Amino acid sequence: MKKTIFFILAAVVVVISYMPLFFGGYVYNEEQAMRRFHPAYTGDKLYEKIGDQHKLIVWHDGHVKIVTAVESKWGLLHRVKNAVVLEHRTEEGPFTRIWSASRNGDGMYDTLLAVETLEPNSKKILVTNEPWEDKLIDNLDQIKASSGIYIEMDVEQGYAVEYESLPYGQTGGFIFRSIDAEGNIISVHP
Numbered sequence: 001m002k003k004t005i006f007f008i009l010a011a012v013v014v015v016i017s018y019m020p021l022f023f024g025g026y027v028y029n030e031e032q033a034m035r036r037f038h039p040a041y042t043g044d045k046l047y048e049k050i051g052d053q054h055k056l057i058v059w060h061d062g063h064v065k066i067v068t069a070v071e072s073k074w075g076l077l078h079r080v081k082n083a084v085v086l087e088h089r090t091e092e093g094p095f096t097r098i099w100s101a102s103r104n105g106d107g108m109y110d111t112l113l114a115v116e117t118l119e120p121n122s123k124k125i126l127v128t129n130e131p132w133e134d135k136l137i138d139n140l141d142q143i144k145a146s147s148g149i150y151i152e153m154d155v156e157q158g159y160a161v162e163y164e165s166l167p168y169g170q171t172g173g174f175i176f177r178s179i180d181a182e183g184n185i186i187s188v189h190p
Contacts, residue, residue: 030055030070033154037068037080039182047159054081056161058114067098069163082112082163094118095189097125097176101166109171113151115160117178119186124179125160127151129170136175136188149174 027033034041036186040061047058053069064085071081084100096116101109128147130137137143144150148170153160155178178186 004084018039026073026079028077030072030078031079033070033078034059034068037083047157047161049156049161050093050110051163054162054163056112058086058159058161065116067112067161069110069112082110084112084114086116095178095187097189099174101171103168104165105178106165107168108165109168111164111166111171113153113160113162113164113174115153115176116154117155117158119178121180122155122178122186123181125153125155126177126179127153127162128175128177129173130175131173132175132190136190138185140183140185143177152179 011111025036027036031043034043034057038061041059042061044060045057046060046065049056052086053070053072057070059066059068064087066083066084067086068080069081072078082100084098086096086098088096097114099111099113101111104110113127117125126143127149128143128151129149130143130147134181137146149166151162151164153162158174176189180186
């Protein structure tokens with residue numbers, strides 16, 4: 001009887017140990033997920049935003065800033081779903097933006113949007129995809145009416161991040177606008 005209980009317990013331990021391997025690369029904690037994605041992960045979190053099923057983390061590895069979307073399943077299993085490097089393209093300007101999208105199989109794209117702003121008056125980042133020729137629209141009501149995508153992200157600690165499922169035809173061509181507390185456009189970044 002004791003041998004049977006021992007073997008049952010041993011089997012349960014083995015199943016629990018290897019269970020994440022059968023769920024598409026999940027691991028038991030967020031730290032392991034981050035290290036699996038980037039072995040040099042140091043845990044230097046600059047900003048963190050917790051969503052329903054995703055945690056968005058801005059962290060620094062000593063060289064670059066990386067924005068990572070960590071997906072949690074049942075609150076027990078974790079994996080990195082998407083990540084982007086947030087770096088200045090030039091030394092000019094106080095605004096850095098990046099986005100990444102991956103198809104999720106439903107005709108939608110899981111899209112990670114990330115902004116770092118050094119503009120002290122910036123309270124929101126507005127992400128749209130309205131068509132534009134030579135002159136950008138500067139009226140927020142007109143922008144909303146002519147855009148397929150209209151996402152407002154709050155700026156916290158100089159960062160604004162969002163993880164959204166967007167329709168196939170609307171993913172891309174994003175225009176990022178920095179908005180102050182009164183709703184005025186501070187800067188535009190197509």
